[in-house]
Amino acid sequence: MSSAAEVRGPSKEADLKRAMQPLLKPKRRWQAADTVIAASATLIAIIAAVFVLLCIDGYNTRIDRAETRGQLAASTVAEGARWVISSALVVLDGMATFLEHDVANASARTLTQFESIVGAIPAQMELGIYDRSGNAIAGASSREVPASIAEEDYFAELARGASWSLGAQANSEGTGDPTFSVARRLATSDGTFTGAIIIAVDGSVLGRIAETLDLGPGSTVSIIRSDGWVIARRPPLPAPLDLSGTNAFKNLNAGEVGSYMSQTSPADGVSRIVSFRHVHDLGYVAVASIALDTVLADLWRGIWIVSLLLAPIAGALLIGSFMTARLLRRTESTSRSLAAALAHNQTLFQEIHHRVKNNLQSVTSLLQLQPIPAEVKTNMSQRIAAMSAVHEHIYRSGTFSTVYVRDYLRTLIENIRAGYDPKVTVVDQIEDVAVDKDAATPLGLIVNEVVSNSFKHAFADGRAGTVTVTLAAMDGGRAKLMIRDNGLGFDPSAPSKGIGRRLIRGFVAQLQGEAQTSADGTEFTLTFPLAKASA
Amino acid sequence: MKILVVEDEPLIRIGLASLFEESGYSTLEASNADEAIRAIEHEPDVSVIVTDVDMPGSMDGVRLAHFVRDRWPPVKLIVISGKIGVSSTQLPPGARFFTKPCRDDVLLAAIRDLSAQGGPQ
Numbered sequence: 284m285s286s287a288a289e290v291r292g293p294s295k296e297a298d299l300k301r302a303m304q305p306l307l308k309p310k311r312r313w314q315a316a317d318t319v320i321a322a323s324a325t326l327i328a329i330i331a332a333v334f335v336l337l338c339i340d341g342y343n344t345r346i347d348r349a350e351t352r353g354q355l356a357a358s359t360v361a362e363g364a365r366w367v368i369s370s371a372l373v374v375l376d377g378m379a380t381f382l383e384h385d386v387a388n389a390s391a392r393t394l395t396q397f398e399s400i401v402g403a404i405p406a407q408m409e410l411g412i413y414d415r416s417g418n419a420i421a422g423a424s425s426r427e428v429p430a431s432i433a434e435e436d437y438f439a440e441l442a443r444g445a446s447w448s449l450g451a452q453a454n455s456e457g458t459g460d461p462t463f464s465v466a467r468r469l470a471t472s473d474g475t476f477t478g479a480i481i482i483a484v485d486g487s488v489l490g491r492i493a494e495t496l497d498l499g500p501g502s503t504v505s506i507i508r509s510d511g512w513v514i515a516r517r518p519p520l521p522a523p524l525d526l527s528g529t530n531a532f533k534n535l536n537a538g539e540v541g542s543y544m545s546q547t548s549p550a551d552g553v554s555r556i557v558s559f560r561h562v563h564d565l566g567y568v569a570v571a572s573i574a575l576d577t578v579l580a581d582l583w584r585g586i587w588i589v590s591l592l593l594a595p596i597a598g599a600l601l602i603g604s605f606m607t608a609r610l611l612r613r614t615e616s617t618s619r620s621l622a623a624a625l626a627h628n629q630t631l632f633q634e635i636h637h638r639v640k641n642n643l644q645s646v647t648s649l650l651q652l653q654p655i656p657a658e659v660k661t662n663m664s665q666r667i668a669a670m671s672a673v674h675e676h677i678y679r680s681g682t683f684s685t686v687y688v689r690d691y692l693r694t695l696i697e698n699i700r701a702g703y704d705p706k707v708t709v710v711d712q713i714e715d716v717a718v719d720k721d722a723a724t725p726l727g728l729i730v731n732e733v734v735s736n737s738f739k740h741a742f743a744d745g746r747a748g749t750v751t752v753t754l755a756a757m758d759g760g761r762a763k764l765m766i767r768d769n770g771l772g773f774d775p776s777a778p779s780k781g782i783g784r785r786l787i788r789g790f791v792a793q794l795q796g797e798a799q800t801s802a803d804g805t806e807f808t809l810t811f812p813l814a815k816a817s818a
Numbered sequence: 819m820k821i822l823v824v825e826d827e828p829l830i831r832i833g834l835a836s837l838f839e840e841s842g843y844s845t846l847e848a849s850n851a852d853e854a855i856r857a858i859e860h861e862p863d864v865s866v867i868v869t870d871v872d873m874p875g876s877m878d879g880v881r882l883a884h885f886v887r888d889r890w891p892p893v894k895l896i897v898i899s900g901k902i903g904v905s906s907t908q909l910p911p912g913a914r915f916f917t918k919p920c921r922d923d924v925l926l927a928a929i930r931d932l933s934a935q936g937g938p939q
Contacts, residue, residue, distance in 0.1 A: 633902050633903075637872070640917065641830070644833075647920070651837050664923070699921075
């Protein structure tokens with residue numbers, strides 16, 4: 284407590300409480316523990332962010348790769364389908380020539396001729412010959428072709444004048460397997476429509492192409508007529524499918540070639556990367572699609588494995604940082620309570636010191652109130668003050684085992700001088716020697732007695748003079764105190780009235796020192812050990 | 819010459835008053851700053867105030883010293899305390915400071931010295 288405002292107060296306890304308030308109830312502030320948690324949380328966030336970025340990059344790479352692969356596959360399907368359809372058209376041309384463009388020439392021989400031509404073609408093909416009404420010419424047509432194609436759009440197209448047309452997926456009359464038809468118009472030389480020849484191609488022909496592509500599970504290849512009807516698909520569709528009006532159809536017509544992500548296939552609902560290539564001269568689009576699950580399978584596996592590795596590391600990091608933080612918090616809390624205890628002790632110590640000094644003043648007052656001579660009262664108050672001086676010095680210096688005596692003795696001598704005639708001066712030549720704490724009080728009391736005596740008696744006639752106090756360390760761990768005055772002097776062998784000389788003898792014995800007074804009584808010498816002798 | 823002793827602990831107050839009376843001074847006693855101020859107001863011939871620092875009431879001894887110095891400049895001031903941290907630099911110029919326990923002769927010498935000066939500081 285250093286300011287006057289703190290000195291006064293309603294009570295000592297209130298002082299204590301006020302002094303300790305900030306130590307006992309600290310505000311919530313950023314602590315080392317918070318830094319540990321924040322650092323590990325940041326580290327985990329960074330690891331997670333890098334992981335997510337790598338996943339996104341891996342995803343994009345796989346999608347790109349699937350699109351490239353799909354493009355290649357779509358081109359292969361486009362060419363494969365071209366060969367199949369072109370072959371069918373060549374065969375149809377041959378058959379038209381064989382029939383001399385007249386349905387009336389169709390017979391069982393026609394079928395035999397057809398089979399001899401298509402035998403070398405690596406696709407199952409069936410022949411159908413139809414009159415102008417769309418009815419099959421029995422005997423000249425294969426059993427697998429439909430009896431009538433009057434309702435088919437490709438027949439209508441031929442009737443309208445197209446030289447050839449392409450049918451959408453249909454199902455074989457005999458086996459029920461999916462087929463598609465390539466049809467050719469028959470007409471007289473003046474262009475009158477007389478009928479049609481069709482070749483029903485087994486849809487599984489796409490399977491052969493798909494096998495070589497090896498696009499993986501869930502993948503498809505298909506050819507789709509320009510108007511949106513599916514011509515053939517691998518794996519096969521259970522029923523004919525028209526894509527016109529769907530998002531898939533819009534995406535397929537976005538360019539000559541391309542790829543897009545299909546969230547839901549119109550055929551089976553599977554998510555796929557779809558690549559396509561248009562073949563305009565033959566009127567179809569070749570499509571290859573790879574299932575998203577297939578594309579991303581290894582990515583998911585990689586993410587799963589890395590997560591299995593990272594999750595325990597992140598968990599350990601978090602647990603570790605929380606444990607460290609808890610330890611730090613506990614340490615900080617301990618430090619705070621120690622600091623509070625220290626502050627409490629300091630306050631108590633000050634309070635005790637204050638109380639000791641006040642009590643000594645009370646003792647002085649008690650003596651003052653006794654009916655004893657004023658001189659005795661004064662001497663007693665001097666001795667009490669001298670005892671208190673070392674107490675105060677130890678308190679202020681903060682060192683408790685040894686006491687550096689120069690400031691202490693100077694204060695003491697100054698206090699003695701203040702009570703006497705200002706004509707007498709004091710010269711001190713005091714070395715700052717360190718004495719044992721138990722020696723400080725007797726040393727001070729000896730100085731008090733001797734110097735007070737000099738002031739009191741040596742200049743009693745009012746003369747001016749000097750008291751010289753010398754303290755110096757000697758060899759052998761001892762010190763020498765010398766107090767000399769240039770006053771009246773006295774006979775040290777004469778009997779003493781007061782207790783002064785008796786006290787001096789007692790204090791000298793306590794110091795384990797040796798003292799002597801010069802014959803004229805003007806010089807007092809004391810030698811004493813600086814360190815406490817081990818008794 | 820009249821000395822006002824301001825001290826909240828009765829034993830110390832009585833002891834100091836007794837010391838001054840034995841030396842031939844007349845004394846007044848107050849147990850806190852407010853009483854002290856009332857005493858000076860009623861007894862304008864007080865020439866020295868000897869006050870403790872640590873006292874209950876509206877002012878401590880240090881503030882009392884400043885107050886008296888401002889209001890009654892000729893009154894001499896002696897401040898005594900057992901408290902650590904109080905020093906003469908906190909006091910008005912000319913006021914004397916002594917730590918408790920005080921030597922009788924030192925207190926009396928200070929009073930003699932101050933009263934010999936006369937007039938305001």
